[in-house]
Amino acid sequence: xYNLMQRANALxxxxxxxxxxxxxxxxxxxxxxxxxxxxxxxxxxxxxWVYEYNLSExxxxxxxxKLEADLTSLFNWNTKQLFICxxxxxxxxxxxxxxxxLWDKIIKxxxxxxxxxxxxHNAYNFVDITSSFERxxxxxxxxxxxxxxxxxxxxxxxxxxxx
Amino acid sequence: MFEEELKFMRNLxxxxxxxxxxxxxxxxxxxxxxxxxxxxxxxSESPIVVVLSGSMEPAFYRGDxxxxxxxxxxxxxxxxxxxxxxxxxxxxxxxxxxxxxxxETGKQxxxxxxxxxxxxxxxxxxHGQMWIHKEHIIGKVKGFLPHIGIITILMNDYPSLKYxxxxxxxxxxxxxxx
Numbered sequence: 001x002y003n004l005m006q007r008a009n010a011l012x013x014x015x016x017x018x019x020x021x022x023x024x025x026x027x028x029x030x031x032x033x034x035x036x037x038x039x040x041x042x043x044x045x046x047x048x049w050v051y052e053y054n055l056s057e058x059x060x061x062x063x064x065x066k067l068e069a070d071l072t073s074l075f076n077w078n079t080k081q082l083f084i085c086x087x088x089x090x091x092x093x094x095x096x097x098x099x100x101x102l103w104d105k106i107i108k109x110x111x112x113x114x115x116x117x118x119x120x121h122n123a124y125n126f127v128d129i130t131s132s133f134e135r136x137x138x139x140x141x142x143x144x145x146x147x148x149x150x151x152x153x154x155x156x157x158x159x160x161x162x163x
Numbered sequence: 164m165f166e167e168e169l170k171f172m173r174n175l176x177x178x179x180x181x182x183x184x185x186x187x188x189x190x191x192x193x194x195x196x197x198x199x200x201x202x203x204x205x206x207s208e209s210p211i212v213v214v215l216s217g218s219m220e221p222a223f224y225r226g227d228x229x230x231x232x233x234x235x236x237x238x239x240x241x242x243x244x245x246x247x248x249x250x251x252x253x254x255x256x257x258x259x260x261x262x263x264x265x266x267e268t269g270k271q272x273x274x275x276x277x278x279x280x281x282x283x284x285x286x287x288x289x290h291g292q293m294w295i296h297k298e299h300i301i302g303k304v305k306g307f308l309p310h311i312g313i314i315t316i317l318m319n320d321y322p323s324l325k326y327x328x329x330x331x332x333x334x335x336x337x338x339x340x341x
Contacts, residue, residue, distance in 0.1 A: 023308065054293075081221060083258075083278065087240050097264035099240035106221065106278065124283075129263040129272055129294075143241050147222045152306050155241065 027151030030078045039069035039115075039142045039158035041086065048133070059133055061126040063088075063102060064119070067142065069158070071113040074146055082107040083145040086120060087157075090138040094130060102126055102140075168338050187336045206233040207302035212245055212254060213312030218277030219243070219256055226313030229256065231302030238262055238271055238297060243304040246275065246295055248288060254301055257284055263294075271297050 002010075045064040050057050065086065074082055085104035091097065102122035107113050142158040175183070201210040210231050214223045222243075223229065231245055238244065240262050247254045260283060261274035272294040276283040285293060318325040 027306065083222065085241060089240075094266055095263045096266040097237075097262070099262045101240060101260040104278075108221065124260060145241060145243075148307060150308055153243070153304060 023150050026078055027148075030076070030148060030151050031154060033076045033078075035073040035076075037069070037071045037074050037144065037156065037158070039067070039071070041140055041142050041158065042066045042068075043140065053127060053131075056131055058127055058131040061122070061133065063122050063126060063140075065103075065121075065140070067115055067118040067120055069113075069115040069118075069142065071107065071115070071144060072110050074144065075110040075113060078148045078151060080108075080147045080149050082113065083147065085143050085145075086122075086140060087143050088126065088138050088140050090133070090136040092128065092130070092134045092136050095128075098128065100124070100126060171338065183337050187333065190336060205231060205302065207231045209254075209301060212256065212301075213315045214256060215253060215316070216255075216277075218279050219258070220279045222278060223256065223307070224309070226310055226316050228308040228310075228312040229304045230306035230308070232305040233300075233302050237264065238273055238300065238303075244273075244275065245301045245304065246299045247301055248292075248295070248299065250289075255284070255287065256304065273297075273300075 043063060043065055045062075047062045049060050049062065051060050052058070053060070067086075069084075071082060071084070083104065083106055086102045087099060088102055089097070089099050102124060103120050104123070144156055146154045146156075148154075172180075198210075202208060204210075212229050212231060214225055214227045214229060217225060229245070238259055240259055242259045243256065244259055245254050245256050255275075257275040257277045259273055260276045261272075263272040264270070265272070273296065274283055274285070274294060288295065318328070
């Protein structure tokens with residue numbers, strides 16, 4: 001004979017097993033869903049000003065950009081949100097790799113993932129770890145992070161733009 | 164209600180009682196083995212963490228479970244990392260917004276920020292600390308499971324709940340029949 005506790009226990013255990021099996025299947029399947037995101041980023045203005053920062057004079061860059069992107073295909077049934085950001089990369093003599101996020105945005109719906117002629121100014125300080133960029137050449141690109149409802153985090157990037 | 168259980172305990176021989184205790188220890192040790200094996204496999208000291216604050220909302224809420232990995236390659240921009248400031252117990256889950264790699268030493272200078280915070284994390288670091296480094300980082304977030312960790316948060320907020328839960332589970336295992 002089985003009493004109520006044992007029946008409830010068996011039912012609960014089975015429900016948990018099924019739930020986690022489902023999570024597992026979703027996590028494995030999601031990376032194989034196809035998508036075709038596109039994005040172009042254009043620099044419209046770049047200025048460098050010198051300000052006092054941490055008790056010394058430091059170069060600050062100010063960038064204006066135009067963004068055109070269609071990320072709607074990244075939204076599938078397991079997409080909770082997109083985190084998109086503009087990243088600048090450059091090398092100097094002392095530091096062989098410098099990466100800075102200039103601007104970011106969280107996109108929570110498919111409708112918002114179609115971005116047309118969007119004006120971007122750098123939201124975060126574009127300043128080097130030393131006080132000068134040493135006139136380095138920089139590469140700008142758009143990155144996206146896909147946050148799932150459950151499963152693996154994935155990311156991607158649009159083509160790089162040289163300056 | 165408990166008469167049956169008490170009768171069951173009285174009828175157990177010493178050998179059977181030892182068997183029940185061993186069963187219990189078996190469950191505890193296999194859980195520990197799984198945890199340590201995961202830590203070895205992912206090369207991260209705590210491969211699963213529970214989100215404790217709302218600073219990464221709406222991506223991660225309090226109580227969400229994160230699976231970490233520790234990649235061999237250097238930290239990249241945009242990675243969501245879990246890091247620990249020395250002398251502070253609670254690890255922080257935030258996004259990397261600046262990385263500078265020094266040519267001479269290969270040392271990485273990293274700045275982080277929570278997606279939901281207005282400012283970067285310099286206020287969270289030690290006084291005057293401008294950057295964190297690879298050695299502060301426990302892992303990089305690889306996978307996500309919502310809400311499951313809320314039990315841990317409840318147990319932290321109400322410690323008595325923890326003992327009740329452990330007690331009930333322990334009794335259940337001791338009294339369960341094969």
